[in-house]
Amino acid sequence: MPSYEWLFDIKDYAWPNDVVVNVPDDFKKGISGKIVASHKAVALVAYLRSLKEVTLPDGKPVPIFLYGKSDAEKTAAATTSGKGAAAKPQFDGEALYATNCQSCHQGNGEGLVGAFPALKGSKVVLDDNPEVQVTIIMKGYNGRASEGYGVMPAVGTNNNLKPEEVAAIVNHERSSWGNNSKKVTAEDVKKIIATFDKPETVTAKK
Ligand code: HEC
Structure with missing residues (x-):
C-alpha cells in the first residue's frame, strides 16, 4: 500500500x-x-x-418463522387437511435444510459468490459416496479457502442433528436444484459418524 x-x-x-x-x-x-x-x-x-460490515450467518439454526414451518405444524396441517393428503415424511429434508443450511447456501442451493459455495452441481453432493458430504455437515469444512470461501462450522454437531435428520438433509441436497445422486439412509450416516475419531470425553470421577 x-x-x-x-x-x-x-x-x-x-x-x-x-x-x-x-x-x-x-x-x-x-x-x-x-x-x-x-x-x-x-x-x-x-x-x-x-460503513457497517455485514454479519455473516454463524450456522446456528434460524428461527422457524423465517423459513418454512416446524415439523409439528406441518404434521398438524397434514392431519387437518383431510383424507387423501399425502403423508408427510417424519424428517423433512427441505425444512431441515431451511433451518440449518439455507442462511449460507441459499434456498436455491446456489450459495453466495465469494462466501458460500453452491450445492447445486457440487462434486461433493453429486458423489454417490456420501462420506465427504456427511463429514462436512458433522465436522465443518475449510477445504476451499484458497477460492475465497469462509470456514463452514460443524453445523450438524453444533445443532445436535440426528442421523435421520442428516440423512434427510443429504437427500434434499441430492435431489434438488437439478442434482440427482444416490440417496442415503440414516444407517449410512451412522456408519460414517462411527468412523470419526472420538473427541476426548471427560468422565467425572465417582
Ligand atoms: C455459516 C454458514 C454455513 C452454514 C450454516 C452451512 N454451510 Fe456448508 N459451507 C459453508 C462454507 C463457507 C463452505 C466452504 C468451506 C471451504 O471449503 O472453505 C461450505 C461447504 C459446504 C459443502 C461442500 C461443497 C463443495 O462443493 O465443496 C457442502 C456439501 C456443504 N457446505 C453442505 C452444508 C449443509 C448440508 C449445511 C446444513 C446442514 C451447511 N452446509 C451449512 C458455509 C456454511
Missing part, C-alpha cells in the same frame, strides 16, 4: 484537537515537526468507520 502523504500536514506544534501521527524516524524522510492528519484524512476515517 502506498503512503498518502498529501492527507497529512506538517506543523511546528500541534493544537489540542489535532490527530498527531507518530511516524517512525525511518519513514519520516527528514521531516521535522509534527505530522498531523488533515481534515480530509479525518473525514475519510470517519466515513470508513461508518
Whole structure:
C-alpha cells in the first residue's frame, strides 16, 4: 500500500484537537515537526468507520418463522387437511435444510459468490459416496479457502442433528436444484459418524 502523504500536514506544534501521527524516524524522510492528519484524512476515517460490515450467518439454526414451518405444524396441517393428503415424511429434508443450511447456501442451493459455495452441481453432493458430504455437515469444512470461501462450522454437531435428520438433509441436497445422486439412509450416516475419531470425553470421577 502506498503512503498518502498529501492527507497529512506538517506543523511546528500541534493544537489540542489535532490527530498527531507518530511516524517512525525511518519513514519520516527528514521531516521535522509534527505530522498531523488533515481534515480530509479525518473525514475519510470517519466515513470508513461508518460503513457497517455485514454479519455473516454463524450456522446456528434460524428461527422457524423465517423459513418454512416446524415439523409439528406441518404434521398438524397434514392431519387437518383431510383424507387423501399425502403423508408427510417424519424428517423433512427441505425444512431441515431451511433451518440449518439455507442462511449460507441459499434456498436455491446456489450459495453466495465469494462466501458460500453452491450445492447445486457440487462434486461433493453429486458423489454417490456420501462420506465427504456427511463429514462436512458433522465436522465443518475449510477445504476451499484458497477460492475465497469462509470456514463452514460443524453445523450438524453444533445443532445436535440426528442421523435421520442428516440423512434427510443429504437427500434434499441430492435431489434438488437439478442434482440427482444416490440417496442415503440414516444407517449410512451412522456408519460414517462411527468412523470419526472420538473427541476426548471427560468422565467425572465417582
Ligand atoms: C455459516 C454458514 C454455513 C452454514 C450454516 C452451512 N454451510 Fe456448508 N459451507 C459453508 C462454507 C463457507 C463452505 C466452504 C468451506 C471451504 O471449503 O472453505 C461450505 C461447504 C459446504 C459443502 C461442500 C461443497 C463443495 O462443493 O465443496 C457442502 C456439501 C456443504 N457446505 C453442505 C452444508 C449443509 C448440508 C449445511 C446444513 C446442514 C451447511 N452446509 C451449512 C458455509 C456454511
